[in-house]
Amino acid sequence: MPVKKKKAVDVSAQPIGVFDSGIGGLTVANAIQKVLPHESLIYFGDTAHLPYGDKSPDSIKYYAIRISQFLLERNCKMIVIACNTASSIAYETVKDFVGGKIPVVDVISPVVDYVVHDKKMKKVGVIGTKGTIKSDIYAKKIHAASKRLEVASLATPLLAPMIEEGFFNNKISRTVIGSYLDSRKLAKIDGLILACTHYPLIRPEVEDYYKKTVNIIDTAGVVADNVKKVLKTKKLLSKKKSPVHHFYVSDFTRSFEESTRFFFKNKIHLEKIDIWK
Numbered sequence: 001m002p003v004k005k006k007k008a009v010d011v012s013a014q015p016i017g018v019f020d021s022g023i024g025g026l027t028v029a030n031a032i033q034k035v036l037p038h039e040s041l042i043y044f045g046d047t048a049h050l051p052y053g054d055k056s057p058d059s060i061k062y063y064a065i066r067i068s069q070f071l072l073e074r075n076c077k078m079i080v081i082a083c084n085t086a087s088s089i090a091y092e093t094v095k096d097f098v099g100g101k102i103p104v105v106d107v108i109s110p111v112v113d114y115v116v117h118d119k120k121m122k123k124v125g126v127i128g129t130k131g132t133i134k135s136d137i138y139a140k141k142i143h144a145a146s147k148r149l150e151v152a153s154l155a156t157p158l159l160a161p162m163i164e165e166g167f168f169n170n171k172i173s174r175t176v177i178g179s180y181l182d183s184r185k186l187a188k189i190d191g192l193i194l195a196c197t198h199y200p201l202i203r204p205e206v207e208d209y210y211k212k213t214v215n216i217i218d219t220a221g222v223v224a225d226n227v228k229k230v231l232k233t234k235k236l237l238s239k240k241k242s243p244v245h246h247f248y249v250s251d252f253t254r255s256f257e258e259s260t261r262f263f264f265k266n267k268i269h270l271e272k273i274d275i276w277k
């Protein structure tokens with residue numbers, strides 16, 4: 001009997017897996033689709049466990065491993081942890097779990113790399129969830145790369161739930177944002193890291209507050225450029241003409257659907273899935 005030749009799998013055509021607690025990672029997914037228009041995405045928004053910012057490190061690690069397993073089962077060629085909280089607590093755990101099978105990218109390392117190479121910056125502010133700020137990961141990583149920069153970190157726990165609710169660009173959001181940014185800790189900063197992937201959605205309000213005196217770092221864009229760099233190095237860039245994106249949530253929310261449509265127009269496949277059984 002003739003031996004059937006196995007068809008070689010084109011790994012580069014497989015999707016990129018992206019996850020966050022909710023809509024925040026969509027800002028990263030959106031930046032990826034702009035920089036890499038031929039890539040298909042599988043996005044998981046863990047809306048059932050949102051917000052990640054005040055969960056224990058053990059819970060975050062558990063969620064991150066289970067979601068990574070789901071993305072591996074969906075044949076993703078790369079995992080992007082599109083969440084600062086999960087990146088700060090579970091990046092090493094996810095890498096260990098994946099065991100080098102596919103590349104894992106976090107949202108913190110590329111931003112740190114960008115900031116330490118900005119010679120004009122002297123004092124950089126970091127705003128993020130309680131989990132991210134408590135881990136002190138930005139200060140640790142920045143100081144490991146450069147002693148020159150002063151880092152001022154501030155937890156802003158109301159922001160992610162507020163944004164997830166679609167509550168931004170209004171009088172109340174401006175008051176909440178303003179009262180955080182008024183903090184003396186952030187005095188005299190010349191750069192600000194939006195260390196939560198939800199925050200690009202309030203970037204215009206942050207910019208209005210600082211009236212162009214502070215460089216608000218485009219963290220989603222920096223992460224997307226890094227995704228491209230890693231895929232290129234590993235020869236995994238897709239040449240697909242018509243990429244397909246799939247969005248999964250652990251709990252259906254109107255805000256998630258609206259945000260997904262906002263970023264990805266009408267061509268979306270959104271499904272609620274229970275991966276916790």
Ligand code: DGL
Nearest residue numbers: 024051052053084085197
């Ligand atoms: N978007 C996430 C982050 O970057 C999580 C926000 C949350 O769920 O608390 O930290």
